[in-house]
Amino acid sequence: MSTVERQPHAADDPVGVLVSRASQQISELVREEMRLARAEMTQKGKRYGKGGGLFSATGIIGLLALQALTATCIAALVLVLPVWASALIITAVLGVLAAVTALAGKKQIAQAGTPTPEQAIDSVKADLAEIKEKAHR
Missing domain, CATH: 1.20.5 (Single alpha-helices involved in coiled-coils or other helix-helix interfaces)
Structure with missing residues (x-):
């Protein structure tokens, strides 16, 4: 062995x-x-x-x-044109572009709504409600 x-x-x-x-x-x-x-x-x-x-x-x-x-x-x-007139015209054009851009940005922010994750919050609330409902059974 x-x-x-x-x-x-x-x-x-x-x-x-x-x-x-x-x-x-x-x-x-x-x-x-x-x-x-x-x-x-x-x-x-x-x-x-x-x-x-x-x-x-x-x-x-x-x-x-x-x-x-x-x-x-x-x-x-x-x-x-004189220098002052040239500078004034370019400044006005840039001012108009800034205003248009600001308005477009404001519109986008308004469409976005509040900066909270509303769908996620609603989902968590629904989950908590379901858990509470099952706990009381």
Whole structure:
């Protein structure tokens, strides 16, 4: 007869040991998944930060371009009008554009309604009402 000891198999272990092992493995798996998610979100966060910075730079450069365009329009009008009249005309045009844009923005905000998630609130209220109703039965 061989003196080699037989290794216990999972089928030979009591249910409590199996449940404990499964619980431990699930905990380790969840921790690993959380580490992976954290690393992924850190990387994405850095990219979002860089992207936001680049969009900010784009906005500043665009504003400078609009200022240069404004100066160019004034300079072009100076060929046929006095400087003060050219500047006044361009200022009036920009003022009208600002007013139109402001009115369009105001209309969009008015159509949006209140800044609360009304559908989500209604859904939660309905869920709570149903839970209370089932609790009283």
